[in-house]
Amino acid sequence: MKELRHLNKYLYKYKGHLFMGTLFVILSNIFAIVPAQMVRHALNLVLDALNVYPLFDGGQLQDSFRSDFYMTILFYGLLIVAMAFLRGVFLFFMRQTIIVMSRLIEYDLKNDVFKHYQSLPLSFYRRNNTGDLMARISEDVSKVRMYLGPAIMYGINLTVSCILIIGYMLTVNVKLTLWALAPLPLLSVSIYYVNNLINKRSEAIQKSLSGMSTFVQEAFSGIRVIKAFVREKDSAGLFDDAANDYTDKQLSLAKVNALFYPLMLVLIGLSTILTVYVGGIEVIRGSITPGNIAEFIMYVNMLTWPVTSLGWVTSIVQRAAASQKRINEFLHTENEIVSISNLEEPIKGKVAFEDVTLVYPDSGIEAVKKVSFEINEGETLAILGTTGSGKSTIANLLCRMYDPTDGRVLIDGRDIKLFDINHIRNKMGYVPQDVFLFSDSIRNNIAFGKDDATEEEIIQAAKDADLWNNISMFDKGLETVLGERGITLSGGQKQRTSIARALIRKPTVLILDDCLSAVDTKTENAILNNLQGIMENRTSVIISHRVSSAKLADRILVLDQGEVVETGTHAELMEKQGAYKELYEKQVSTGTEAE
Template sequence: MRLFAQLAWYFRREWRRYLGAVALLIIIAILQLLPPKLVGIIIDGVTSKTLPANKLFGWLGLILGTAILVYLLRYVWRVLLFGASYQLAVELRQNFYRQLSRQHPAFYLRHRTGDLIARATNDVDRVVFAAGEGVLTLVDSLVMGLAVLIVMATQISWELTLLSLVPMPIMAVVIKRYGDQLHQRFKVAQAAFSSLNDQAQESLTSIRMIKAFGLENHQSSQFADVAQDTGVKNMRVARVDARFDPTIYVSIGMANMLAIGGGSWMVVNGHLTLGQLTSFVMYLGLMIWPMLALAWMFNIVERGSAAYSRIRSLLREAPCVVDGTQPLSADPGSLDVDIDNFYYPKTHSPALQDIQFRLAPGKMLGLCGPTGAGKSTLLSLIQRQFDVTEGSIRYQNKTLSDVLLDDWRSKMAIVSQTPFLFSDTVAQNIALGRPNATQAEIEQAAKMACVHDDILRLPQGYETEVGERGVMLSGGQKQRISIARALLLDAEILILDDALSAVDGRTEHQILQNLRQWGSNKTVIISAHRLSALFDAAEILVFHKGAIAQRGNHETLSTHAGWYRDMHRYQQLEAALDEVPAQQEPVKP
């Protein structure tokens, strides 16, 4: 029942719909009391031979008219009640998606994709079902049950009514116990469903790797284990669920036995007529639905309460990066980085330490170093995916934590080292940041990213669907489409996080030439393992274990001993070997 208190904010807002539905339910309950009364009158009239034919048909017509009116009113309250509950589904999912879009990487380190999808679909459905069917059964069972009890007690016999109600308190205690068990078990079952959902999502998104390694049977076995565990936990829910109806039917059966036994004695002793006993038994039959509805209401409300607690726990989670209040001007500014130490959540060793540099407008900054040296971490901090805890990053002499996130991110265009494409056309993927871009602008961005010719060779050119995550494209094509997407934004700061790793050296050279022409007045930050991408950078930072090991331009670093010079010579040697034509094997005589 606590779910109704938790959803009180929505019930208050939609009170007109819910009040209208409740009013109609009360009217329907009153109308349903009429047929048993009329049946009792008809039976007494027929047995005493005092009911004329025209009056009999009149009573029968009234029963039929009542049934038709109840049918029409039920249609109207369903529209009111379920229309309100479906609107709740829309609102919960909107809030859920808005919450996900506000979160940062630290949030997604704690929550898996399958679990989030389960909460947005299955859990929301359970809450909505409780807000619709739960309200219906609560009101219907209370109104109908009370109305029937009042009529039985006042119009027929209050003694027989009390006798018939003896099993009900016992039934209420048992059902309450079932409800508590169901709440706990359903919460566990929903968590198991999240794990199952996550296992399925991971298997589907990595199906190419699974098939490449021949892991189909292994993955199927893992999925079967998760599915088995989910089935066991849902069976525990079903065992509790299955106890509700038998408990109700046993209670109703005992009530009928007491009613017929006590009523027969009262008829024999002249305290009741046969018609009144018939009406009483029919009224008692009307009590079956309120009792079943009450049990069903406990069932679905407890499920909804468990689901809503999972949704609320996520909606209450505040973003780890809080939006600032200071706006940014349209003018370009300098980026000043002064990081003493930065730790990822729940880690004890710093990912970055003692990082200081200043990037003037229109300049290029290069980042390089061994894998895991801290380059991507620095770019994440610049993007404000995490906040600096010891030190600061400033732009236009304002600390990033004080700046409006939308203003700051509108200054940047980013190409990550793992490009993501939506299941849409090539043109729509390029125009993601500028949906109103013209075809000519899209093609110009593609040409600068050296992917225009590749796109024209696709079956429908720019209108080709790339599939989920760009599955039909190569890694190099996906990277270049992502670069075209960033260039189309024409942002002040362009960040390339190892965004040229999947293209060959010649294509990389052409893209960098195009970037120099495009970004003569743009600020560019390039992180790369291939050092040729950094030759034109005004300053290059060489990272090692989260710190700056070397800094300077290409000419300086390539002549001083260190990681940069060694890697540059190695890559030069590698490029020279690639250019040596392969020796042909001698032709056998």
């Protein structure tokens, strides 16, 4: 139960639901016990009447006796129906409090987990895959809800039932009580083991289904590749294997499920037989009445489900504890990216790196090493380099997705760690190298960059990104809904949509991380010309492997294997006869050959 202690704060929050649910459980059990006592009285009355009735045969009181007898039995019958109705009402309220409480806690827990996920740094997402994150917020939280709802409800019901029913049975006849209840512990243990088998096979089915779903998703997402390589038959064969594996596991579960009810009925039947046999002996001895036998049979049936649920509840608690342990692993993961002073002062845009080194915590790779540079307010810096040289790492450090292992990143002369993280990121317009678009309209994808974006701002951002002409060609214009990850757009259109999303923020610092790699030279020139006016009086960082993207920059930084190898203007770097000139001449030569 140690892992489940985390849930106590939620139980305290909804203590009113828990208290009322417990009260309704007690009331429902009281109205279950009373009818059994009425059945005892009614049965004893019938037996006594059968013995007395012949004495009135042919007498004047016979009709009166029969009429009174019928009315009494009818009265008992109506009372039993009324008690059953009241019990049903309180059972309804029991579920409306405890089960509703579990749903409310499930809602709160999912929100808390999701909120915590969003607060964690990028290094957390590099260590954990998306499927595992989703499983913990859906599958694991659902298993925890089963503990908060059914397990607590049936646990309370078991406790109350045993105290009230067994306590009363013992006052009637101890020997009969012990014999009547003897098979029930065996029933609980048997159900526990059967339920464990069911759980293990159910989990195997879930894994099989998850694997099959992943396979289908990949097959549909990569359908163009499958068709291009004519692999439809192979894909269908793999799916057939996965479906057969899923079917085999389902049949295995069905065989175990088949044991559940027969096992329960056999042990309940054994308990009933013992009650009748031992009860009959006690009736002969005169210690109880025949009505007590019927009463005890009803009590045994009342206890059957609570006792049966003990094994089921135990299994649920074990699964919930395992799931909560997985959830707690992430909830206890702390975010190392925190603000020291939460400064929210206006940012002018001066940026400086002082001997910055970053070793990625998840992989141990040294991405940049002792990088130093300075960008004055309103200047544009181009960062060039080959793949893996550390260009995107600089963008991540500027947005404070990571903190340097050594050195400092300064904004307006102050350590970036002093500023409120959201305040810093709100002043950044970041266009990542890996473009991500939501399955939503183009309008909403662009407006995502600004909460209160107007129609004019959306259109202007699209024009500045050289996207408006493409949007105008779509039948629904800005309302065109994109497919998953923007699959309905070309690579260049996706990049320009991402640029528009950053431009609509009107950021103090604009970071373009190799965001023009998927557009042709003509479109690149059009976008850069549009950006020239936008970048005026705005600090800008253009990260690229293309030399052509650096033509608007005031200064150029060349990286190689995480280190700064050259820095200066275009003219200065051409005179140095170094890495920049070699890269420039190679790309210009390649472009000339292509023409």
